[in-house]
Amino acid sequence: MIISYTKILEQKYDENMQLVGEPEEVVITHLKADEGKRIKQKSTGITGTAVDVAPPDTVENYEEVDDTNYTGA
Amino acid sequence: MLGRVKTAKPEEEIIVTAGTETKEVLPASGKAIKRVTVKPTPSQVKSVTPATAPQEVVPDGGKLLSKVTVAGDADLVAENVRKGTDIFGVLGSFDNSAGAYVWKKYTVTSGEQTLIGYIVSDNESEYPDGGTQGEYYYERVAEEPELKDYIAYADYGSDGRPQSVIMKVDPGSVKSGDAGLFQLYNSSDSEMGIYNFHSLRKYTALCDGVIPEKSFAYLLSYTPGHAYYATVRLKIKAKGIGQLAFQGFNAGIGDYGYVWISKDVEIIDCTSYNNSPFCGCGINTIYCEAESAPAGYKNYWNSYTMSKKFTTVWGVSESDFDASTN
Numbered sequence: 001m002i003i004s005y006t007k008i009l010e011q012k013y014d015e016n017m018q019l020v021g022e023p024e025e026v027v028i029t030h031l032k033a034d035e036g037k038r039i040k041q042k043s044t045g046i047t048g049t050a051v052d053v054a055p056p057d058t059v060e061n062y063e064e065v066d067d068t069n070y071t072g073a
Numbered sequence: 074m075l076g077r078v079k080t081a082k083p084e085e086e087i088i089v090t091a092g093t094e095t096k097e098v099l100p101a102s103g104k105a106i107k108r109v110t111v112k113p114t115p116s117q118v119k120s121v122t123p124a125t126a127p128q129e130v131v132p133d134g135g136k137l138l139s140k141v142t143v144a145g146d147a148d149l150v151a152e153n154v155r156k157g158t159d160i161f162g163v164l165g166s167f168d169n170s171a172g173a174y175v176w177k178k179y180t181v182t183s184g185e186q187t188l189i190g191y192i193v194s195d196n197e198s199e200y201p202d203g204g205t206q207g208e209y210y211y212e213r214v215a216e217e218p219e220l221k222d223y224i225a226y227a228d229y230g231s232d233g234r235p236q237s238v239i240m241k242v243d244p245g246s247v248k249s250g251d252a253g254l255f256q257l258y259n260s261s262d263s264e265m266g267i268y269n270f271h272s273l274r275k276y277t278a279l280c281d282g283v284i285p286e287k288s289f290a291y292l293l294s295y296t297p298g299h300a301y302y303a304t305v306r307l308k309i310k311a312k313g314i315g316q317l318a319f320q321g322f323n324a325g326i327g328d329y330g331y332v333w334i335s336k337d338v339e340i341i342d343c344t345s346y347n348n349s350p351f352c353g354c355g356i357n358t359i360y361c362e363a364e365s366a367p368a369g370y371k372n373y374w375n376s377y378t379m380s381k382k383f384t385t386v387w388g389v390s391e392s393d394f395d396a397s398t399n
Contacts, residue, residue, distance in 0.1 A: 024380075038388075039386070041358065046398075047393060048387050048389045049364055050365060050386075050388060052382075054382040054384045054385075057357065
């Protein structure tokens, strides 16, 4: 599995849509399955070929599995 | 025996025009009629244009009508006559009772126009969403919109409520809030969504074109005391998705909504986090059939708010999505 990252700056807003503090760095984690593999979302069992993981979601919620039994294509 | 010789009267010829009334032809005094020539009554043609009141066609004095022509108009067909109105035997079928008009909306970049969605307005002469001409280009959909087979129920639950809905959206044909299914963008910016299908779990939006802006906003909004459902599944099959199209989908339910986007979707339009089609949706993850983001997916397309994006899983088949979210 290939893992890469993208950092983006995101500004926080309060409930009145007023700016709060300084922009915070948010890291999007990109997961790319190796050939013959798929990435499985543990909570649902849904598999894909790549995932952009956005906080508060974390890479721990995903695992790479063989696509041997994958018939969805 | 002498007698008197009777002198013959001089004769005359008389020419008369027949006219429209009885005439008596008499000789002049001391004359006898040798011959009477009757000339025909002059005739005329007239034409009539139908109007709102009955019209009588009469000839001018001393004339007869030889022909009356009543004007026709190729536009006098049922499609051009308001539904329920009968004009000269043509029963109208035109139904625009909702007063909604459909506009195509394009972005304009370096003079190049790109269709990004459809907007419904109840104003036929003004741009419906206040967009700036120059930045956007609007084009009224010329044809009268017609909503076709936009909804089909299946899979009723034990409570008798529909749990599965397939909604077919004919692009450019969204014209009203029929059954409260569509988000209307009208002068008062009132919003409508599905509020009554509390047990709905499976929902598919089908569209050959771009799903209009705000068309399904607040779909399945949470209604306190009516959260019968545990999981709501939304599948989107279209060419494109307009801004705020599914804003607030399943809002208030938390983590129980699932969204799957067909690889046929080539355009997802937004210009900011706050007009993402999925802005404010109550979901955690967006599942896409495409292997990666197509070029037509604008930045912020998967934003929840300014400070949150949805996790996105790529390369998810429909069957896998169905099996895992049932």
